[in-house]
Amino acid sequence: MRKQIGESRNVDYIDTRNDRADTAESLLPAIINKKVVHVAGSEYLKTKMKESLGTNEVHARRNWRDALATYTQPRVLQVLALGFSSGLPLLLTYSTLQAWLATVGVKRAALGAIALVGTSYSFKFVWAPLIDRVPPPIPLGRRRGWGITIQILLIAAILALGSCDPKHNLTRMAVLAVAVAFLSASQDIVIDAWRVESLSADQQAPGAAMVQSGYRVAMLVSGAGALFIAASAGWFAAYATMAALLGVGLLVFLFGPEPKVPAEKSYVARTVWQAMLHSLYKAVIEPFRDFVRRPLWPVILIAIFLYKMGEAMAGVMSTPLYISLGFRLPEIATASKIFGFFSIVTGALIGGVVTTKFGIRRSLIVCGILQSIGNLFFVLQATGGHRIGYLALCVTAENLTGAMAGTALITWLSSLCSPAFTATQFALLSSLASLSRTVIASSGGVLSERMGWVKFFVLTSLVGLPSLLLIAWVGPRDGSNEQKEQAAS
Secondary structure, eight states, X not given: OOOOOSSSOOOOOBXXXXXXXXXXXXXXHHHHTTOOOBXXXXXXXXXXXXXXXXXXXXXXXXXHHHHHHGGGSHHHHHHHHHHHHHHTTXXXXXXXXXXXXXXXXXXXXXXXXXXXXXXXXXXXXXTHHHHHHSOOSSOSOHHHHHHHHHHHHHHHHXXXXXXXXXXXXXXXXXXXXXXXXXXXXXXXXXXXXXXXXXXXXXXXXXXXXXXXXXXXXXXXXXXXXXXXXXHHHOHHHHHHHHHHHTHHHHHHHHHSOOOOOOOOXXXXXXXXXXXXXXXXXXXXXXXXXXXXXXXXXXXXXHHHHHHTHHHHHHHHHHHHHHHHTTOOHHHHHHIIIIIIHHHHXXXXXXXXXXXXXXXXXXXXXXXXXXXXXXXXXXXXXXXXXXXXXXXXXXXXXXXXXXXXXXXXXXXXHXXXXXXXXXXXXXXXXXXXXHHHHHTTGGGHHHHHHHHOHHHHHHHHHHTTHHHHHHHHHHSOOTTOHXXXXXXXX
């Protein structure tokens, strides 16, 4: 029923319901080449193929002023608000919740177990197909309907969590924390899908930068901001304020547009069982089949897995390095909060401009090299010892280059998603990208003990380089002739 079109997009369709004369004329060459597929509008085909080229060819043509101006476009600013809503609940079920429980004397074992609440973020791809396929309870479109539904439930769950007394309702708090994390992960699924489907090709990189920036600002608000509110007005006031701030994203879903995606060919099942099997196939199997139609798809997955591995290994062992050099926790915290925060936001925005200007493939390579160089500042720190200036420089370099690479990576992952399966495919790809952080990076402690700090951090700067070679091989080509021919056909 569908045939892949191009390397970077494979979801573009031709409408067989258009004017008969136009349709016959446009379908004839496609029939000869056995590339007939059903779609929701011939104009959609032209638009999406231009966007497929736009992600690469248009990027290379844009000047710096145009690239910066993209950040002021209304749709990109809406992504900033959604990024803020995405990052707000995270610390409410992690460090902020741990601080609350610690103040009332909860045992350390229970505090450590709080980290397990975040498991939902790692496995959100499991229920992402449901959000892709099941109609939302609120009939405002697939993305807006689910976004509003989930955010209303999330606001209610945060208010319920903030109303608990940890001295008497610890079990209830644990259940509500799991609910908040689950709803937050579900919100991320919808927000990522809305962003990918709503932004044009030349807005994808700025959108990736904005969602990271909004996320980091929200973490600062729900972390340090919530603690300040709790100190002066109590914990319920802190959590209620965070719940109210979620309304920023809710307004975007209420008044923002529903992304336009291709309509599917109707399917009439003969039995209920056949309908169930078809729905299961479309929700679970088809997103995988759609992706593996891409040439060299295993190489693409390996490149995604390896791209942030070195940064993850270095990040896991950064605090142990600082402590071993004699830095006090307040010094580390100050450098991380001030220099780290502004470096991440700045790096994300610069990454968006660079990707818009030079295209995805070249930006992935350039930002990946800078990310590896950023890890070498840990070598400087390890050899320089206890120097506050080195600490500030190290934190700045790591976060700045890591955020630049993160923006380029998110833009690439977005370009790999088909509009029919955006939520499922992006959840899978982003989970794969973060897998190296949780699996491979955990070996950093053993490696640093055996190799020493200097050799270990040199290794972290080298471990991501193979992914750059793979990206040079399979990454999206900037304005390739093949893409141009497909767009013109």
